[in-house]
Amino acid sequence: QLQRIAFIGLGNMGAPMAMNLCKAGYTLQVFDLSAAALNKLSEAGASIAHSAQNAVKDAQIIISMLPASTHVENLYLSADTGILSHIAQDALIIDCSTIAPWSAQKVAQAAQARGLAMLDAPVSGGTAGAAAGTLSFMVGGSTESLERAHPLLSAMGKNIFHAGDHGAGQTAKICNNMLLGILMAGTAEALALGVANGLDPKILSDIMSKSSGRNWALELYNPYPGVMDNVPASRNYSGGFGVNLMLKDLGLATQAALAGQATIPLGELTRNLYSMHSQHGAGEKDFSSILECFTVKQ
Numbered sequence: 001q002l003q004r005i006a007f008i009g010l011g012n013m014g015a016p017m018a019m020n021l022c023k024a025g026y027t028l029q030v031f032d033l034s035a036a037a038l039n040k041l042s043e044a045g046a047s048i049a050h051s052a053q054n055a056v057k058d059a060q061i062i063i064s065m066l067p068a069s070t071h072v073e074n075l076y077l078s079a080d081t082g083i084l085s086h087i088a089q090d091a092l093i094i095d096c097s098t099i100a101p102w103s104a105q106k107v108a109q110a111a112q113a114r115g116l117a118m119l120d121a122p123v124s125g126g127t128a129g130a131a132a133g134t135l136s137f138m139v140g141g142s143t144e145s146l147e148r149a150h151p152l153l154s155a156m157g158k159n160i161f162h163a164g165d166h167g168a169g170q171t172a173k174i175c176n177n178m179l180l181g182i183l184m185a186g187t188a189e190a191l192a193l194g195v196a197n198g199l200d201p202k203i204l205s206d207i208m209s210k211s212s213g214r215n216w217a218l219e220l221y222n223p224y225p226g227v228m229d230n231v232p233a234s235r236n237y238s239g240g241f242g243v244n245l246m247l248k249d250l251g252l253a254t255q256a257a258l259a260g261q262a263t264i265p266l267g268e269l270t271r272n273l274y275s276m277h278s279q280h281g282a283g284e285k286d287f288s289s290i291l292e293c294f295t296v297k298q
């Protein structure tokens with residue numbers, strides 16, 4: 001008998017992740033603020049709840065996939081609409097959102113105070129990885145909870161890492177995404193330089209993919225429109241990983257650098273590039289649109 005899951009947050013990542021759990025045979029109760037997101041999951045066989053509190057009723061596993069720390073803290077801890085007090089005693093909570101490590105620890109402690117186990121389990125792999133069920137999970141929390149979560153994480157992902165105690169999954173994710181932001185900005189800058197000097201972006205991408213500049217942004221998520229099919233750059237930068245979400249993650253990296261007295265000059269520079277890009281109105285576009293900062297509009 002597969003477990004009953006409450007899944008909250010059905011955006012670019014949450015929707016395909018929840019679909020994979022449906023396909024694997026789990027019973028899902030889903031909730032999102034967007035009716036369109038709910039309808040998509042209803043067609044895939046999930047039952048729609050009319051509030052988050054309703055969704056977690058009788059659930060054995062709770063999964064959340066929300067934008068940022070405030071959304072997650074509100075979902076679990078809000079005095080009137082918070083779900084923590086509505087979750088069954090033997091249930092396991094898995095938050096897959098990318099949030100501050102200290103925020104993940106705060107919610108895990110509040111859960112623990114009610115006798116509930118919680119994991120932070122942010123993901124990497126993008127919307128394509130979410131759809132293909134090949135995400136990487138970076139997990140913080142106890143080994144026992146991770147063992148319990150393992151089968152359903154395997155239904156959504158391919159690589160499952162235990163980073164350490166509560167919040168450690170988030171710290172790993174923040175390091176990864178700071179590097180991703182730097183790689184995307186650097187890749188866009190190099191492609192724009194080539195094009196400004198007469199190169200074809202596809203030919204330049206082929207060359208660098210087989211040379212020492214190769215990286216994930218270049219090879220799997222090319223920021224130059226028309227170089228690759230099925231990436232946000234080839235659909236007007238829609239439907240991927242939002243600029244404002246990358247900006248949030250780079251802000252978390254800055255906060256983590258202050259907390260740990262680490263030096264992150266490239267991370268800070270990249271955060272400022274994304275901040276300018278967002279302020280010029282690109283906040284909702286995919287993060288590969290950072291290319292627009294380097295291209296001259298004719």
Ligand code: NAD
Nearest residue numbers: 009010011012013014032033066067097098126127240241
């Ligand atoms: P998204 O903005 O597409 O989706 C967020 C969803 O949460 C939306 O459908 C929204 O309606 C819903 N929501 C917001 N508040 C809610 C609430 N109180 N109750 C119920 N639903 C609520 O974001 P996304 O791209 O799916 O990202 C989700 C998280 O995953 C973020 O933390 C992001 O940083 C992280 N992430 C994203 C990607 C990516 O490629 N998009 C990759 C890895 C990690």
